[in-house]
Amino acid sequence: MNWQPAKKQNDYVQTRNKNFSPPTVNQVLQNAQKMIGPISESPRLDAQVLLAKIMKNSRTWLVAHPKSRLGAQEDVQYRRLVARRAHGEPLPYILGTWEFFGRRFQINPSVLIPRAETEHLVEEALGLLRNNRSVLKVLEVGTGSGCIAVSLLLEMRSLGVVATDISLQALRTAAQNIVNHAIGDRIDLVQTDLFSGIRGQFDLVCANLPYIPRKVLNNLQVGRWEPRLALDGGEDGFIYLRRFIAEVAKVLAPGGSVVLEIGEGQDEEVRSMIRLGFPRAPVRISKDLAGYNRVVVFET
């Protein structure tokens, strides 16, 4: 079977041939795995997830039905998705959805793909918020798909959130997720540069800002597919974190807290920035599952 990516409808003329026998689940998975192998650390999983999408069934069903045959249309559609993945496109963008904190989010190439390590930021924020029983106001800066803000709102019914982003396209995606999760009455979206034009005081301000140093980013695959606006932290990686820490006081309620995601090896620099602006604030840094210092928490 030819598993080169087909470019036009004519390439599939075989599917109209009377003798054409549709491939089985097992056959297409094996071929897909071979194609995806060079660019993915999990080619088998990727191949299964894409086929499950096309066949509108679960991965478990695929494993239990290796001899089931694809319909001709399914075969064509599957080849297209596999070709995209083999070309390097991240699986979440092909699927159009990704899971974060146990819930499904719509995503597209205008937003960062939600990361497992960012769930850690949500856990830290919830830990702080749950100690407080009053109605609380949260500001999230750089919301992207809205995965952090939406997760906080769904976990805590007494929250109100303002979520910002400089990218209008990102905010459109966040709006879609807000509608899908039916929480529109407790969140406002604002297009702005960090805190510019943000009024009011917030009990908790959180952010996962772009923090990858530009030179490092230029050599990473993520920079090819995900928005640079979401990743590029300027020459040293601290361009947004530095501004954020210098300006956050003006939106913090008395005794308010800050939760920030940082990159690997950025903890000491961020700690000194906080010490400058908030000399008396205790700073706590917690590790992600890979053991990197990932989330910075300070209470004012």
Ligand SMILES: C[S@@+](CC[C@H](N)C(=O)[O-])C[C@H]1O[C@@H](n2cnc3c(N)ncnc32)[C@H](O)[C@@H]1O
């Ligand atoms: C690392 S992504 C985080 C997205 C999402 N919060 C998440 O954790 O998956 C950073 C986000 O900050 C936004 N951003 C970049 N520069 C910004 C700025 N100056 N002001 C506000 N948002 C900004 C980007 O558009 C992007 O959506």
